[in-house]
Amino acid sequence: MKKLLSASLMCADLMNMRNSISELEKAGIDYLHIDIMDGSFVPNITLGFDFVNSVKKVTDIPLDIHMMVNEPSRFIDRMELGENDIVCVHYESDIHIHRTLAQIKEKGIKAGLAVNPQTPLESFEYLTDYIDMALVMTVSPGFAGQKLFLGAERKTKEARQLLDSLGCENVPIEVDGNISLENGQKLSRAGADIFVLGTSSLFLKDKSITEAASDFRAAL
Ligand code: DX5
Ligand code: ZN
Numbered sequence: 001m002k003k004l005l006s007a008s009l010m011c012a013d014l015m016n017m018r019n020s021i022s023e024l025e026k027a028g029i030d031y032l033h034i035d036i037m038d039g040s041f042v043p044n045i046t047l048g049f050d051f052v053n054s055v056k057k058v059t060d061i062p063l064d065i066h067m068m069v070n071e072p073s074r075f076i077d078r079m080e081l082g083e084n085d086i087v088c089v090h091y092e093s094d095i096h097i098h099r100t101l102a103q104i105k106e107k108g109i110k111a112g113l114a115v116n117p118q119t120p121l122e123s124f125e126y127l128t129d130y131i132d133m134a135l136v137m138t139v140s141p142g143f144a145g146q147k148l149f150l151g152a153e154r155k156t157k158e159a160r161q162l163l164d165s166l167g168c169e170n171v172p173i174e175v176d177g178n179i180s181l182e183n184g185q186k187l188s189r190a191g192a193d194i195f196v197l198g199t200s201s202l203f204l205k206d207k208s209i210t211e212a213a214s215d216f217r218a219a220l
Contacts, residue, residue, distance in 0.1 A: 001172055003220050004194045005213060006031035006064045008176075009055070010046045011144045011198035020209065021059050027213040031064035031086070033176070033196045035141075038069035041093050042142030049078040056080055064194075066114065066176065068141050069093060073100040081109045088112030088135050088174070091123040101130035112174065116140060117149040121162050128168050133194065134159060138187070139177025144199045148178040153190045160191030181219040188220045 007029045012020040024032065034052055039045045056063060062084040069075065072089045073096075081087065087104045091097055091113055104111040114135035115123050124134055136159050139146040156175060163171050172193035179187070180200040187195070195216070197203075202212045 001170070001193045003188060003217075004030035004172070005202075005216065006033040006174065006194055006196045007202055007209075007213075008033045008035065008144065008196050008198035010035045011203040013203075017055075018058065021055065021061075023209040024213075025059060025061060027210040029061060029213060031194065032059065032061050033064045033066060033198075035066045036069055036075075037142060041070045041090065042068045044142045049075065052079045052081075056085075062086070064088065064112075064174070064196075066135070066141075066196075067093070073103055076100070076103055076107065081107075083108050083110070086110040086112050086133055088114050088133065090114045090116065090141075091119055092116055098127055098130065101127060105130060114141075114176075117151065117155070121155065121159050124159070124162065125166065128163070128166050128171065131171060133172050133174055134163060135174045135176060136192070137177055138175045138179065138183070141177070146178055148183050152177075152183075153186050156187050156190040156192050181216055184216060185219050 007024050035046050037044045037046045065087045067089045071094050089100050101111045110132035112133035112135050113131045116137050138148050138152040174194035175187045175192040176196035178200050179195045201216050
């Protein structure tokens with residue numbers, strides 16, 4: 001599967017977002033990753049639905065919405081998304097997460113399922129009919145600038161093996177959290193397909209977005 005880059009906008013220059021998005025377009029970024037947090041599922045609050053809808057109006061880059069919120073079904077209708085966009089919800093965020101995935105699919109939007117570091121991969125097993133992407137969190141979600149958890153590479157490899165064993169060879173694995181060049185290389189070899197790029201590799205003090213994206217691609 002093609003390796004794709006998903007830029008984490010919570011790590012971009014929040015005071016210069018329009019220009020950052022233009023540079024991300026020039027850099028050929030494949031997705032814009034927008035982290036939605038409720039301060040309860042994760043102890044942080046970042047970007048919101050008005051931001052999502054504003055971004056949607058100014059770019060054709062597909063959106064990769066990462067819902068770190070409890071009971072995300074309450075909010076799916078707040079976003080004006082299309083068939084190329086993904087809404088990714090956490091397995092841990094609702095006891096009826098199957099219903100939420102079905103709700104996203106019924107709207108014609110791609111659905112992703114995310115698991116936190118400690119959540120077993122079996123969580124994907126009975127939901128593969130409802131997912132277009134599997135998000136293996138490589139940090140405990142909620143903050144940029146963290147360090148990869150120690151089992152990330154093994155978990156990514158086993159996620160690929162599990163999905164392939166379930167006939168889901170075409171379901172891409174996204175990894176999110178401390179995706180540096182070195183970690184990106186390791187996780188790519190382990191089977192990751194979509195890389196959420198934030199402070200570890202894309203939004204850097206000493207490199208432009210275009211240079212950083214090109215360096216990341218070259219490292220894969
Ligand atoms: C973590 C966020 C990401 C990412 C940020 O919850 O979903 O946006 O970690 O990138 P890094 O980890 O490189 O700062
Ligand atoms: Zn994220």
